[in-house]
Amino acid sequence: MAQETFLRVLRQHATRGNRPFKSWLYAIATNLARDHFKSSATRLSTPLASEHEVWILDEVPGPEEYALRGEQRSALVDALNLLGMEYRTTLWLRFYCDLSLQGIADTLGIPLGTVKWRLSTGLRRLRSLLASSADTYC
Template sequence: MQDEDYMSQLSFGNDSALDALVFRYHKLVYGYAYRLLQDEKLAEDIVQETFLKIYQQGKKGCVPEQFKPWMYKIATNGCKDYWKKASTQREHCMDKSLEGMEGIHHIIDRQLERKWMIDSLNQLSFEYRSVLYLRFYQDLKYAEIALTLDIPVNTVKVRISRGLKYLERILKHEDREGVKGQ
């Protein structure tokens, strides 16, 4: 069954349709929210809010033309709302333990590279970071990203292009700093 069909089922009172959507998308939405917020609990809260809104809209009979971009739009707005809160202070937990990985150098190297990339991505503004995550981590097409973020497709293309250029500068700068520090 298509995602949009599940939304229709919600409007007819079939609450188990939400279970199918949660099963299909929970991990993806969580990964997206976590990458944007860098906090497991907040990411889980965003996921719950996202599926609650999907459920509420489904009960009202709302069936989006394209479910996936609509769902990511809800999650993106939840992340934006978090960032807009004046009292919000981001805390970075840079000390992640690598317990249990002694002797597995290739796994550690990949984890460190991944952390380096995510830390670099997180230096970008939200508008560039969100399009890059949606494109490269969530594998959305330009048109889907445009629907998700309520921006024109050309703006998506520009933000991806500029975001990649800014990311390249950040990575080159950090690479030079790493060479100097050795």
């Protein structure tokens, strides 16, 4: 259905008029989905809910999960603060700023090999610090 939606967008682009693109795109997709599920072939091939139970999971985290995430974040920040500045900076640019390795090298003005070494060493030290802090809590 997604592919058919984009094909119709390409074919009918001139007939859009002054409608905003987003609402026009959603209208096309909604109509295609409605037509698909109206067809008798789809109704006959779709199993009934009683035959195959469908579980709808609540994906919103509860208070316990928020508390656990807070503890994990706190442990990670504490461990990061124990690392040397060069490792902390490299890890931060890679995983929080989502820079490429070459982007980190350009930002810090260091060779690409140094970036790789700092990431490898920093991750190893961070893993070790987190493992030792996990042992402390257990």
